Amino acid sequence: xxxxxxxxxxxxxxxxxxxxxxxxxxxxxxxxxxxxxxxxxxxxxxxxxxxxxxxxxxxxxxxxxxxxxxxxxxxxxxxxxxxxxxxxxxxxxxxxxxxxxxxxxxxxxxxxxxxxxxxxxxxxxxxxxxxxxxxxxxxxxxxxxxxxxxxxxxxxxxxxxxxxxxxxxxxxxxxxxxxxxxxxxxxxxxxxxxxxxxxxxxxxxxxxxxxxxxxxxxxxxxxxx
Amino acid sequence: xxxxxxxxxxxxxxxxxxxxxxxxxxxxxxxxxxxxxxxxxxxxxxxxxxxxxxxxxxxxxxxxxxxxxxxxxxxxxxxxxxxxxxxxxxxxxxxxxxxxxxxxxxxxxxxxxxxxxxxxxxxxxxxxxxxxxxxxxxxxxxxxxxxxxxxxxxxxxxxxxxxxxxxxxxxxxxxxxxxxxxxxxxxxxxxxxxxxxxxxxxxxxxxxxxxxxxxxxxxxxxxxxx
Numbered sequence: 334x335x336x337x338x339x340x341x342x343x344x345x346x347x348x349x350x351x352x353x354x355x356x357x358x359x360x361x362x363x364x365x366x367x368x369x370x371x372x373x374x375x376x377x378x379x380x381x382x383x384x385x386x387x388x389x390x391x392x393x394x395x396x397x398x399x400x401x402x403x404x405x406x407x408x409x410x411x412x413x414x415x416x417x418x419x420x421x422x423x424x425x426x427x428x429x430x431x432x433x434x435x436x437x438x439x440x441x442x443x444x445x446x447x448x449x450x451x452x453x454x455x456x457x458x459x460x461x462x463x464x465x466x467x468x469x470x471x472x473x474x475x476x477x478x479x480x481x482x483x484x485x486x487x488x489x490x491x492x493x494x495x496x497x498x499x500x501x502x503x504x505x506x507x508x509x510x511x512x513x514x515x516x517x518x519x520x521x522x523x524x525x526x527x528x529x530x531x532x533x534x535x536x537x538x539x540x541x542x543x544x545x546x547x548x549x550x551x552x553x554x555x556x557x558x
Numbered sequence: 559x560x561x562x563x564x565x566x567x568x569x570x571x572x573x574x575x576x577x578x579x580x581x582x583x584x585x586x587x588x589x590x591x592x593x594x595x596x597x598x599x600x601x602x603x604x605x606x607x608x609x610x611x612x613x614x615x616x617x618x619x620x621x622x623x624x625x626x627x628x629x630x631x632x633x634x635x636x637x638x639x640x641x642x643x644x645x646x647x648x649x650x651x652x653x654x655x656x657x658x659x660x661x662x663x664x665x666x667x668x669x670x671x672x673x674x675x676x677x678x679x680x681x682x683x684x685x686x687x688x689x690x691x692x693x694x695x696x697x698x699x700x701x702x703x704x705x706x707x708x709x710x711x712x713x714x715x716x717x718x719x720x721x722x723x724x725x726x727x728x729x730x731x732x733x734x735x736x737x738x739x740x741x742x743x744x745x746x747x748x749x750x751x752x753x754x755x756x757x758x759x760x761x762x763x764x765x766x767x768x769x770x771x772x773x774x775x776x777x778x779x780x781x782x783x784x
Binding site: 482485489490492493494495496499502503506507509510511513514517532533536539540543544547551554555 | 680696702706714718
């Protein structure tokens with residue numbers, strides 16, 4: 334168990350180091366987030382209060398579209414030079430490989446989110462600094478959900494033809510409960526409402542727990558068959 | 559033997575549907591508040607129940623495949639998903655027509671509509687992905703995992719849409735509130751049984767197609783090997 338966790342951290346460090354050296358996915362993802370933010374400004378012509386009503390929804394749409402670019406690459410980047418076969422054949426348990434890749438995807442996603450949050454606030458005149466720490470809590474919980482399901486699907490579709498087309502079709506519908514929860518909490522926080530957000534928080538946490546355990550249990554079938 | 563079972567189930571189901579529709583349209587008065595359109599309940603709700611039954615069978619088949627690696631279970635899963643999708647579509651379309659007449663709108667994002675639509679979309683992804691995986695074992699494993707992921711997601715969707723600040727338009731089902739007139743129960747139950755019978759016949763037909771398809775594939779591989 335301890336060895337597995339160490340291996341997971343090792344994989345996460347490897348993935349993060351590879352990404353920070355080239356910054357391919359990171360740059361693309363941040364740029365994509367900016368493009369989506371710009372497109373939103375054409376799509377909606379709303380007053381300040383009205384914009385606050387949809388603020389959480391827009392924020393998470395940006396995050397989930399930009400985030401997909403990162404997590405969906407998790408396993409496919411190991412295909413050239415048969416790196417994936419080597420990783421599977423290594424003594425490390427499959428769940429450790431999966432956990433390591435999820436941790437790396439989670440950190441990268443969080444970086445994209447933290448970079449695009451100030452831009453989002455700036456473009457749309459949204460005050461987020463006062464609720465930053467609470468927002469960060471929601472971001473951590475929901476981003477884990479996006480990372481864990483995204484990396485799992487990245488593993489599932491590694492040998493699928495047209496995987497770039499298939500992934501959004503499979504991944505986005507699955508994220509609906511998580512996004513509903515995260516969007517509603519974020520809107521409540523940004524608007525400064527005193528509404529109780531416990532129920533929404535519960536859904537996000539339950540989603541994380543269910544899919545983390547399900548993915549860890551099934552990853553051996555996904556990778557080894 | 560299997561042919562006979564398919565014919566018997568199919569014919570029995572069809573006869574039940576025809577007899578039931580005859581009774582519903584000619585032998586029953588309209589619903590007290592909604593009139594004739596209220597009779598949509600005899601198609602709309604049984605289609606949903608039959609759909610969820612076959613989704614359930616698909617999940618059992620998927621778990622069976624992961625445990626045993628027997629392709630029979632994979633065939634059962636994919637056949638059941640296809641049939642369940644048809645029933646889910648019937649449910650969505652009839653619900654939309656019903657909603658258009660009673661609510662004045664074709665669609666609204668409320669609890670039941672959204673969860674049914676999500677379910678449909680998740681398993682649509684399942685069906686879309688299958689032809690994109692060339693290797694049979696891999697295809698079956700991926701499909702099984704997707705089916706299990708989708709099944710785990712549905713209760714969460716329902717939980718999420720039940721949140722306090724989400725609009726609701728769809729009434730609580732009369733089956734839960736006990737508001738269905740006693741004379742409406744027999745045709746309602748017959749409709750469910752009829753859909754189950756027709757669905758099972760269709761699953762059996764698709765199962766045979768899957769088995770034959772697999773045999774053709776293995777023969778083709780043998781031929782290439784020679």
